[in-house]
Amino acid sequence: MKQLFIDCGGTYLRSELLTPQGSHRDILPSASIGLWSFIEEAMEKHSDIGFIGVSYAGQVDEGVILASPNLDHEAPFPIAQKVKARYGIELRIDNDLQCALLAESAYWESDTCALLFVGTGLGAAVMDRGHVVRGSRNMAFELGHIPYAPTPLVCGCGRTNCLELWVSGSGMEKWLHHYGKNHHPNLQQLKHANDPKERAIAKGFEEGLLHAVGTLVSVSNPKLLILGGGVIDHNPYLIPYIRETIAHYALKPTLESLRIQHSVLTNAPLEGAKLLSRGKR
Ligand SMILES: [Zn+2]
Numbered sequence: 001m002k003q004l005f006i007d008c009g010g011t012y013l014r015s016e017l018l019t020p021q022g023s024h025r026d027i028l029p030s031a032s033i034g035l036w037s038f039i040e041e042a043m044e045k046h047s048d049i050g051f052i053g054v055s056y057a058g059q060v061d062e063g064v065i066l067a068s069p070n071l072d073h074e075a076p077f078p079i080a081q082k083v084k085a086r087y088g089i090e091l092r093i094d095n096d097l098q099c100a101l102l103a104e105s106a107y108w109e110s111d112t113c114a115l116l117f118v119g120t121g122l123g124a125a126v127m128d129r130g131h132v133v134r135g136s137r138n139m140a141f142e143l144g145h146i147p148y149a150p151t152p153l154v155c156g157c158g159r160t161n162c163l164e165l166w167v168s169g170s171g172m173e174k175w176l177h178h179y180g181k182n183h184h185p186n187l188q189q190l191k192h193a194n195d196p197k198e199r200a201i202a203k204g205f206e207e208g209l210l211h212a213v214g215t216l217v218s219v220s221n222p223k224l225l226i227l228g229g230g231v232i233d234h235n236p237y238l239i240p241y242i243r244e245t246i247a248h249y250a251l252k253p254t255l256e257s258l259r260i261q262h263s264v265l266t267n268a269p270l271e272g273a274k275l276l277s278r279g280k281r
Contacts, residue, residue, distance in 0.1 A: 001048065001049075001050035001051070002017060002018065002019045002046055002048050002049045002050065003017075003018040003049065003050065003051045003052075003053070003277060004016075004017050004018075004039075004042055004046070004049050004051070004052045004053075005017075005018070005052075005053045005054075005055075005270055005273040005274050005277075006035070006038065006039075006052065006053070006054045006055070006270075006273065007054075007055045007096065007099075007267060007269040007270040007273060008030065008035045008038075008054060008055065008056050008057060008096075009030060009057045009096060009119070009120070009269070010030060010057045010119065010120030010121055010170070011029070011030055011119070011120050011230075012027055012028065012029060012030055013027070013028045013029075013030050013032075013033060013035070013038060014026070014027050014267060014270050015027075015028075015038070015042075015270075016270060016274075017042070017046065017049075018274075035054070035056070035079070036077075036079070036082075039052065039083065039091075043087055049087075049089065050089055051089060051090055051091075051092075051277050052083060052089065052090070052091040052092075053091075053092050053093075053273040053274060053275075053276040053277050054079070054091065054092070054093040054094075054273055054276075055093075055094060055095075055096045055099035055100070055269035055270060055272055055273040056068070056093055056094070056095060056096055057095075057096045057120070057121065057123075058075075058095070059095065059137075059138070059139055059142075060093050060094060060095055060138060061137045061138040061139075062080075062138075063078065063079060063080025063081060063091070063092070063093060064076050064077065064078045064079070064080070064081075065077040065078075065079055065093070066137065079091060079093060080092065080093060092276040092277070093276075094138075094272070094273075094276060095123075095125070095138065096123070096269040096272075097115060097117055097123040097124060097125040097141075097269075098125045098132050098134075098138075098272070099268070099269045099270075099271075099272025099273050099275075099276070100115055100117060100125065100228070100263070100265075100268035100269045100271075100272050101113070101114075101115045101125040101126070101127055101132060101226075101272070102132070102272040102275045102276075103265055103268045103269075103271035103272040103274075103275060104226045104228075104263060104264075104265060104268050105127050106275065107264060107265060108224055108226070108261070110127075110223055110224040111127060111129055111130040112127065112128055112129055112221075112222055112223045112224070113126075113127050113222045113223060113224040113225070113226060114126045114127075114141075114216050114217070114220045114222035114224075114225050114226070115225075115226045115227075115228070115263075116143070116212060116213060116216055116225065116226070116227055116228075117227075117228050117229035117232070117263070118167060118168060118169075118209065118227075118229040118230075118231040118232050119168070119169055119229035119230040119231060120168060120169050120170050120230070121144050121156075121164055121168050121169075121170060122143060122144035122163060122164040122167045122168045122171075122212060123142070123143065123144055123229075124141045124142075124143040124144075124212075124216050125141055126140070126141050126216075126220040126222065127222075128220070133220070141216070141220070143163065143212055143215070143216060144162060144163055144164030144167075144168065145157050145159070145162045145163070145164060146162070146163050146215070147159075147161045147162065147163075148161060148162065148163035148165075148166060148208060148211065149161060149166065149208075151165045151166070151175075152178055153165050153171070153174045153175065153178060154174075156170075163208055163211070163212055166204050166205060166207075166208030167205055167208040167209050167212055168231070169185060169230060169231055171205075172185035172187070172190065172201055172205060173185045175201045175204075176198070176201065179195075179197050179198075181198075185201070186234075187202055187205060187231060187234070187235050188235065190202035190205075206238075206241070209238065209242070210242065210245055210246065210248070210249045211249060213225070213227075213242055213246060213249065213250070214246060214248075214249025214250040215249075215250075217246070217250040217251075217254050217255065217258060218250045218251045218254055221254045222258065223257055223258065223259065224258070224259050224260075224261060225258060225259070225260045225261070226261055226262075226263050227239055227242070227260065227261070227262055227263065228262065228263025228268060229263075232262070232263075233262075233263075239260065239262055242260060243260055246260070
């Protein structure tokens with residue numbers, strides 16, 4: 001039996017097809033194909049796929065895609081039910097950050113940990129003594145959408161004061177657009193730009209990131225904080241900077257036994273999607 005694993009992110013759709021002979025990985029821009037079309041194409045090519053695991057950059061609960069601020073998709077969308085009805089196989093889906101948390105916690109052998117990823121969006125997930133903290137609709141720790149500071153911008157969720165507008169690739173891009181600039185946001189370039197407005201975007205990002213980390217650590221009290229995502233990966237100065245300054249942003253006792261580490265898995269959400277097949281949640 002073949003198994004298909006998908007990481008449907010804000011920028012890329014990554015997949016891995018596991019067969020008895022080995023595995024085949026693929027990567028496509030998310031804008032080029034929707035998740036449902038991707039599954040239809042895969043099932044046409046490989047009718048013997050017996051399980052699908054999906055890590056999804058959006059809100060999902062019990063097999064239903066509820067909302068996806070960073071992706072164009074019809075919601076609510078009962079994807080597990082649709083796959084079962086059409087192909088007779090099981091699909092399990094979870095939020096990408098929660099999938100990443102499952103994979104990283106297994107790697108670090110830590111059962112009380114938090115994860116914060118900064119890429120296209122800003123997201124977090126928390127595991128407390130072996131249990132992923134989910135809330136009533138699997139939306140616990142949607143850190144990107146906590147109210148932070150007013151902006152002239154509009155978040156994917158419709159509000160104008162979300163933390164994600166300050167601390168994310170898409171947020172920095174929106175600020176640049178607001179100032180009439182269309183170049184791709186690069187934190188290092190913004191930090192050293194001649195234009196004070198661009199430097200202010202970088203400053204706003206760093207300050208917002210410290211607030212995000214301090215808030216997450218203070219409210220979830222993890223033993224291990226794992227940081228990752230494209231913006232963290234491309235700016236190696238950020239993790240030492242956070243370690244040096246976090247004392248000003250988090251409750252002191254929560255820092256006493258805290259370790260802060262960079263995500264080590266090449267694609268933690270996809271690795272987490274694989275764990276869904278083993279009933280991890
Ligand atoms: Zn928002």
